[in-house]
Amino acid sequence: MDIFKGMSLFQFQERFKTDNDCREYLAYYKWKEGFTCTKCSHNDAWNSPSEPFTKICKHCLRPHSATAHTIFHNIKFPLRTAFHIVFEMATTTKSLSALQMARKYDINRKTAWLFMRKYRESLKSSGDYPVDNDGGDSVVYVDEFVVGEYEGGKTGRSNDAKKRKIVMVVEATKRNGIKRVYGLKIKNYSGKELRRIFDKHIALGTEVITDGWKGYNRMDGDYDMIEDKSGMKKNNNPMNRMIQQFKSWIRGVYHKSSHEHIESYLNEFCFRINRSQWKETHFHSAILKGIAHQPFPKKLIPCAV
């Protein structure tokens, strides 16, 4: 089955006309490398005679639907609607809020919010390869910033408890083009907290430019830390541009971004930036991430708004 590379809503609607078109797509890519039973780990299955795109384990007879163990499991609206939402979130530069999405697809706002939250969660880029200087072709920046309701244009480190503190890493080309970006919510600006983004996303030994904040001293030795306070403040600085872009997106689309959800918005933002080089497979990558994701119970999501 061909990877769907369409970019327009028209192409999307032509390709996915029914729920079964979506189910077929999920089933194909879910079991492309083979089947493994989630109950007994057996590798052989029959196709269900009664349910389309469902497999039955030959050993324990457990049925496996195309949506089981994906973000599409047990959703309270048609699968095609869920595909629509993923398509919109993956291909448009400015994603809609849950309220806008709910109105557009005539579904409950909470249901829309919950699904979008699960989708963002599935975008966590933990499996991606680490940021580095790409043999001297890339420049890597790390900086921290806050997102709050009343910022008043203030920059730099703020210790206001109401604001969400974020550390971000940007890998840019030498001409200031963006290659990749990752962000993490942090509790404070200590070396220990800042270190988390280095451990998670940056290859050891990478040359990293920061504003010279003392918290970064902790990384000395493991990384080649460079201080460039004035360079970081310039308008065309890639780090600065990403921070401004993230802030204006959050301000424009989401009126509230609580402590609990800021990281999932970061995931979506980073996913969109990081995939922008392969735009035509954007939707497909999003579907693959949705398949790989284990659905989590509602109670684990803090305060569904």
Ligand SMILES: [Zn+2]
């Ligand atoms: Zn089994």
